[in-house]
Amino acid sequence: MTFEQYISHPAETDDGEPTLLVGEGDRFDDDGHLRTVADRMVEACQGQTLTDGTPAEPVAEVIGLTHDFAKLTRWAQKHLRDQPFQHSDEYRYHAFPSALVTLYCLLECRDEVGDYAAEVATLVVAGHHDRRSPPEPSKLAENYGRATPEGQPTADVREAYERVDKQFDDIDDKVPDRADRIVRAAAEGEGEGSWSGLREWHSDRTEPVDGLHDHLMCFAQMGDRDTGDGYYADVVRLWTALKLADQTAASGLEDDDIGGTLPDxxxxxxxxxxxxxxxxxxxxxxxxxxxxxxxxxxxxxxxxxxxxxxxxxxxxxxxxxxxxxxxxxxxxxxxxxxxxxxxxxxxxxxxxxxxxxxxxxxxxxxxxxxxx
Structure with missing residues (x-):
């Protein structure tokens, strides 16, 4: 099942228009939620630097362009339209598979971004709908990095990765061109990236599926990280920028309506x-x-x-x-x-x-x- 338009948020009112994920006719313009969020995040992070010396702007741009990527699945689109679907609710969840796209675009495609900045950005996207704020690396490790004493993913973790595979398969089956446009936009820079490249990268990093694969080890290490003040500050900086940009864009606020003024x-x-x-x-x-x-x-x-x-x-x-x-x-x-x-x-x-x-x-x- 495909949709004429892929949306990021439903209409605020009965006679309103939903927010488009990419833009009219798949254009990456200000009518699309992803581009609007990316632009507002870049503006919010302008001139800032992460603890490892990475400029915050390119990291913010990738977060904005990828944070809702997995809303391309039919399950997410049906949920946004309040339509029933047969799979469990977890199939409509988009944060973690979107975070994997963030990780790919920063780790593999943006040469100016190192492992540290890619990890922080991945945590921000994976936790951008968490009720706890800001997101904690220990939760990401618990959900996607746990293994048994025998060196195998726990049942819940294995199911999570199998579900991501099905979500990516669904996107590849229904809207591969849209997916490729988003990935290429986020991967823009000295490196190169594509939807097919992401699929291959993800497949390589989840082998063997019943062993300590690269994704599992990556998220397990996040839970073991010594999170000092700099790490926490970087998470808060990017997470608050995403929350500001995401919520103002979803609410239909124009750029001119966002800035504040001082009381008289x-x-x-x-x-x-x-x-x-x-x-x-x-x-x-x-x-x-x-x-x-x-x-x-x-x-x-x-x-x-x-x-x-x-x-x-x-x-x-x-x-x-x-x-x-x-x-x-x-x-x-x-x-x-x-x-x-x-x-x-x-x-x-x-x-x-x-x-x-x-x-x-x-x-x-x-x-x-x-x-x-």
Missing amino acids: REALGQHVDDLNEGEGILADLNCLRDRARRGATDNVEALVASDDVDLITLPTGFGKTYAGLSAGLRAADINDSRLVYVLPYTSILDQTAGEIQSVFGVSPYSKAFTLH
């Missing part, structure tokens, strides 16, 4: 000025709060230049929230960056979020403010 710092100043209009002790307290806010904000320019850390110490009720917000927004304005406000308890977070929304007139769904 003058709104905070006006709010504090209004507070100062009180009388008696409250008016005196508000004056002290305003003085603290202005002092913290006035120090920001020198603080940013020094690359140091500032500490605001005030008694309870003396305006640390407003002082911190004002100083943080000023620093973000100088650096042309965003402001992340971190709090240790949910109760304080909800209280502060409510105050921010009231003072700045924003909501968690606006460009100026979001709440996690």
Whole structure:
């Protein structure tokens, strides 16, 4: 069974259009989910470098182009269309077979990318739908790298690889040309890659099927890796870029709708000025709060230049929230960056979020403010 169009996500509404996996007429353009995600990931990772010195952009591009590759199977397409199919749910799962495509394109076809970067990218794609975030290499090792004491894959692991073989067979039987276009786009660079080359590579790396084949050993070693700060940072960097690009593309957001804006710092100043209009002790307290806010904000320019850390110490009720917000927004304005406000308890977070929304007139769904 083939489909006239291969989609990555169903329509958001009854009268809406589904998101195309590649693009109209199989064109690799902005109408296709894979190209959109790849472009947004590259932009998110621009100028960044992984721990091993690999530029993040080419790795991000391959992740974006391959992360939904296995949605080419008929089982995934039926699921996206809410149509029944006779196989178990595992046949519609696309993350792991797509991760193998990621591994092939980076390991075999991109000469500028080494084993370390290919491993991190493979983990990101394999775990991009995990409920735990970010993905853990131990889980990948558990699912695809476990062996018995006799040196054979466990039953679950062997079934997983047999299922991938059937998924690849289904793609090869129904849409080999589409598969080849995706692989060639992701493998672009000094190396060469193709769908037939990937099939041969995968077949070689899963022999013997009942032994310690290369794929199994690769994922087993991921679980044994000493994951230091650099490894974790690289996983988070690429995983968050994928989540941002994937979810915004699937939601139909245009590029111009993604960027954020800073809340208006003058709104905070006006709010504090209004507070100062009180009388008696409250008016005196508000004056002290305003003085603290202005002092913290006035120090920001020198603080940013020094690359140091500032500490605001005030008694309870003396305006640390407003002082911190004002100083943080000023620093973000100088650096042309965003402001992340971190709090240790949910109760304080909800209280502060409510105050921010009231003072700045924003909501968690606006460009100026979001709440996690």
